[in-house]
Amino acid sequence: MSEGRERGSEEGPEREIFHLLRAVTVEYGLRQAEFASDNGMHATDVRALICLLDAERAGVEATAGWLGGQLGVNSAGTTAVIDRLERLGHIARVRDGRDRRRVLLRVEDRAKELGWAYFGPLIGGTDAMLKGFDDSEVAAVRRFLSGVLGIMAGSKDNT
Incomplete structure (x- = not known):
């Protein structure tokens, strides 16, 4: 039996958790795709909105260059995403108050309301579950998810 086949046959609780995590990510990806389709967006547009909302929560000033880096998209692709989201009224380009040459990206309330209407039940259900x-x-879940995110980010850097 080959080494790869032996590794693939190890079906313990750790592998079950990996498969559950994969199922969650696939299901969440389907929800994002449905949201994008229902609202005239591309999947990358939804990813961009998530990045911008995360930046806002973290106090990060998001520029087009920053967003392109987060998305792994070149300058032309980033501009196309920003233009689409701006046309749809989901984001605005605003001048930086400290450096008027710099343009920051801001998620509009309309986009937040739209996202909350769609994803709110999922967020609320997750909050309720975690309160139990x-x-x-909770610390173990946080440590696990943070660790998996680190592994994924590291494997991306090594490809």
């Missing part, structure tokens, strides 16, 4: 966990369980 004790502090150590």
Whole structure:
């Protein structure tokens, strides 16, 4: 039996959790695609909105260059995404108050409301489920998801 086949046959609880994580990501991707389709957007547009919302929560000033780096898209592709989202009224280009030469990207309230209307039940259900966990369980979930994210980011850097 080949080494790869032996590794592939290891079906313990760790592998089950990996498969559940994969199922969650696939299902979430389907929800994002449905949201994009229902609202005249591309999948990359939804990813861009998520990046911009995450930046806003983290206090990061998002520029076109920053967004392109987050999306892994070249300058022309980034401009196309920004133009589409701006045309749809989901984002605005605003001058930086400290450096008028710099243009920042801001998610409009309309986009937040649209996203909340669609994803709010998922977010609320997840919040409710986690409220049933004790502090150590929440910490374990956070550690697991942060660790997987780190592994994924590291494997992307090594390709």
